[in-house]
Amino acid sequence: MAAIFMASCSKHQTTMQLTQQWDKTFPLSDKVEHRKVTFHNRYGITLAADLYSPQNSVYKQNGKLPAIAVSGPFGAVKEQSSGLYAQHLAERGFLALAFDPSFTGESGGEPRRMASPDINTEDFLAAVDFLSNLPEADAERIGIVGICGFGGMAVNAAALDPRIKATVAVTMYDMSKVNVEGYFQSENTPEQRLEKKRALAAQRTEDYRSGTYKRAGGVIDPLPDDAPWFVKDYHSYYKCPRGYHERSGNSTDGWNVIGCQSFLNQPLLAWAHEIQSPVLLVHGERAHSRYFSEYAFEKMTGIKPAIPDTLSSDLSITDDNKELYIVKGASHVDLYDDVAGVIPYDKIESFFCTNL
Numbered sequence: 001m002a003a004i005f006m007a008s009c010s011k012h013q014t015t016m017q018l019t020q021q022w023d024k025t026f027p028l029s030d031k032v033e034h035r036k037v038t039f040h041n042r043y044g045i046t047l048a049a050d051l052y053s054p055q056n057s058v059y060k061q062n063g064k065l066p067a068i069a070v071s072g073p074f075g076a077v078k079e080q081s082s083g084l085y086a087q088h089l090a091e092r093g094f095l096a097l098a099f100d101p102s103f104t105g106e107s108g109g110e111p112r113r114m115a116s117p118d119i120n121t122e123d124f125l126a127a128v129d130f131l132s133n134l135p136e137a138d139a140e141r142i143g144i145v146g147i148c149g150f151g152g153m154a155v156n157a158a159a160l161d162p163r164i165k166a167t168v169a170v171t172m173y174d175m176s177k178v179n180v181e182g183y184f185q186s187e188n189t190p191e192q193r194l195e196k197k198r199a200l201a202a203q204r205t206e207d208y209r210s211g212t213y214k215r216a217g218g219v220i221d222p223l224p225d226d227a228p229w230f231v232k233d234y235h236s237y238y239k240c241p242r243g244y245h246e247r248s249g250n251s252t253d254g255w256n257v258i259g260c261q262s263f264l265n266q267p268l269l270a271w272a273h274e275i276q277s278p279v280l281l282v283h284g285e286r287a288h289s290r291y292f293s294e295y296a297f298e299k300m301t302g303i304k305p306a307i308p309d310t311l312s313s314d315l316s317i318t319d320d321n322k323e324l325y326i327v328k329g330a331s332h333v334d335l336y337d338d339v340a341g342v343i344p345y346d347k348i349e350s351f352f353c354t355n356l
């Protein structure tokens with residue numbers, strides 16, 4: 001049985017019980033210290049997180065460490081990719097916080113398995129609130145990392161909060177863009193959008209009548225023979241020992257069908273062009289989702305990146321303090337964990353060392 005951690009709470013937080021047993025999809029590093037923490041966002045939702053601290057750090061200044069908040073992928077939990085990234089960052093000298101977004105994992109928020117462009121962006125800002133008040137963190141050196149769908153949320157947070165001094169978005173999705181247009185603009189007509197809205201409206205009526213929220217299902221399992229290769233890529237992570245976690249919606253029964261409704265008319269990257277702080281977009285050459293990072297880079301810089309059909313090595317495209325970094329040969333899920341050995345941790349470390 002898992003040990004239980006009773007989270008301390010303030011007047012803003014609700015009492016919650018967190019699993020204290022190490023139940024991550026990756027082993028605990030002997031180079032870091034780990035503890036469970038909670039914090040609240042401005043909607044009063046209590047968020048659960050893992051705080052990873054380096055045992056020794058050359059980056060400590062005045063007794064304080066540069067701090068980084070990490071979340072994602074969309075539908076994942078902190079025991080998966082975000083925790084792995086946070087632990088690697090702590091090994092490299094940063095104080096790193098991996099958190100479950102609202103309505104997800106061990107974090108609060110009811111009903112479960114909902115998503116919101118506003119609230120989930122706010123989750124990053126709340127993490128900055130927490131880190132800014134943590135005695136061992138340097139409030140003037142705070143960055144964020146968003147993975148997959150929370151890459152888009154991270155860029156949105158950077159456009160809103162100047163306390164965020166540097167942002168990394170890894171294998172990002174723009175959840176507004178994919179909900180509005182479908183993959184590769186396959187559902188990008190007013191008629192198709194109206195059909196989606198009608199379906200969601202009908203589902204809301206049914207959910208209210210039944211008193212429950214219908215789930216959309218996680219990653220499809222078993223895989224049909226004709227599944228697209230990127231669906232097989234997701235399956236290899238979320239449904240297999242490599243990345244399966246019982247609290248992950250992608251590993252189990254997914255989001256509520258109406259969970260992403262708000263993304264249909266709330267664009268995440270509307271003000272990305274006004275971000276003044278440094279942003280690093282990391283994506284895989286073979287990722288089906290690569291066009292989201294290309295789109296984000298264009299939104300921030302006005303430059304449409306030109307990427308060769310085949311790369312001979314990793315590719316960097318820069319404009320001032322914005323960079324698009326394409327990892328040769330990597331798929332979308334290759335950047336979730338280090339099974340393929342392609343996550344550019346050195347690049348990410350260098351980016352944060354330079355900018356925090």
